[in-house]
Amino acid sequence: MKHFITTQDWSYDDLSALLTHASSLKRDPVQPLLKGKSVALVFFNPSLRTRTSFEIGAWQMGGHAVVLEPGAGAWEMAFGPGEVMDGSAEEHVSEAARVLSRYCDLIGVRCFPKFKDWSVDREDRVIRAFAQHATVPVINMETITHPCQELAHVLALRERFGTDDLRGKKYVLTWTYHPRPLNTAVANSAALIATRAGMDVTLLCPDERYALDERYMDHAAKNAEAAGGSFTMSHDIDAAYGGADVVYAKSWGALPFFGNWEEEKPIRDANRHFIVDERKMSMTNNGVFSHCLPARRNIKATDAVMDGPNSLIIEEAENRLHVQKALMAALVGANG
Numbered sequence: 001m002k003h004f005i006t007t008q009d010w011s012y013d014d015l016s017a018l019l020t021h022a023s024s025l026k027r028d029p030v031q032p033l034l035k036g037k038s039v040a041l042v043f044f045n046p047s048l049r050t051r052t053s054f055e056i057g058a059w060q061m062g063g064h065a066v067v068l069e070p071g072a073g074a075w076e077m078a079f080g081p082g083e084v085m086d087g088s089a090e091e092h093v094s095e096a097a098r099v100l101s102r103y104c105d106l107i108g109v110r111c112f113p114k115f116k117d118w119s120v121d122r123e124d125r126v127i128r129a130f131a132q133h134a135t136v137p138v139i140n141m142e143t144i145t146h147p148c149q150e151l152a153h154v155l156a157l158r159e160r161f162g163t164d165d166l167r168g169k170k171y172v173l174t175w176t177y178h179p180r181p182l183n184t185a186v187a188n189s190a191a192l193i194a195t196r197a198g199m200d201v202t203l204l205c206p207d208e209r210y211a212l213d214e215r216y217m218d219h220a221a222k223n224a225e226a227a228g229g230s231f232t233m234s235h236d237i238d239a240a241y242g243g244a245d246v247v248y249a250k251s252w253g254a255l256p257f258f259g260n261w262e263e264e265k266p267i268r269d270a271n272r273h274f275i276v277d278e279r280k281m282s283m284t285n286n287g288v289f290s291h292c293l294p295a296r297r298n299i300k301a302t303d304a305v306m307d308g309p310n311s312l313i314i315e316e317a318e319n320r321l322h323v324q325k326a327l328m329a330a331l332v333g334a335n336g
């Protein structure tokens with residue numbers, strides 16, 4: 001069973017084929033590639049882009065999407081193997097995933113970390129449990145990585161630079177301030193896909209406590225080596241921005257402070273200057289800016305950067321639709 005849980009499980013050639021198909025679906029959006037098929041979209045967390053783009057994407061291909069929100073209209077779910085279900089959950093994933101597999105051809109899952117204990121969150125138990133019990137492909141709609149965002153991001157870069165070959169581009173993945181700790185998923189994903197694409201990737205963050213989980217630091221370093229690019233961490237804002245072709249912004253909570261966020265707060269508050277602004281962007285090589293959205297304006301990036309001609313935020317968000325259609329078609333064996 002081929003799932004889409006992390007892009008690391010897919011070859012870059014296979015990911016590129018999805019992007020090529022996505023471009024064709026962007027030009028010619030209504031094709032019956034999911035005719036008679038259905039997808040269950042299981043959301044444990046809110047969404048604007050992911051929910052809309054999957055639902056509309058399935059519809060444009062003649063398929064049907066069902067949105068389920070466990071604990072809010074669908075039964076609250078338990079996940080532990082051998083769990084004694086004496087809490088509030090009425091349903092176990094082992095039944096939920098198998099039943100949904102009888103109704104649907106695909107299952108998408110969004111489940112963010114609990115932000116209490118990273119050693120637990122990093123196991124990605126919810127989507128792994130769905131993948132274990134489902135008999136249809138499972139799609140990661142953001143857990144501790146966000147692979148659909150990766151595809152949309154790379155497609156936006158390929159389109160803006162006019163080439164599928166991004167090798168040698170200088171890519172800055174910058175931490176930004178946010179008033180509360182956020183998921184590392186998009187940062188993990190950006191590090192994975194930018195290094196797969198062979199770019200020279202700098203992870204810019206306030207200090208080493210904001211490094212990503214060693215799994216993703218390690219994957220990024222190995223990806224870079226395999227693709228002929230590089231992966232380094234920097235805490236020097238001006239050096240990182242200098243000559244950059246791409247600036248990708250995201251905020252995330254520092255992993256050592258999971259479950260102890262009050263201690264992180266003063267560190268976070270002291271780094272509001274990581275905002276992406278005109279001065280920093282002026283040091284780049286006329287670089288493009290992007291963010292996965294949603295983004296707090298004038299906290300993560302200024303209005304001028306968000307709305308400027310080098311901003312790819314809306315293109316990247318639009319591309320979620322096209323790449324997910326290509327992905328769903330591939331996973332049901334209809335590649336167009």
Ligand code: CP
Pocket residue numbers: 046047048049050051142149292293294
């Ligand atoms: N980027 C993204 O996944 O957006 P949503 O959280 O709105 O789905």
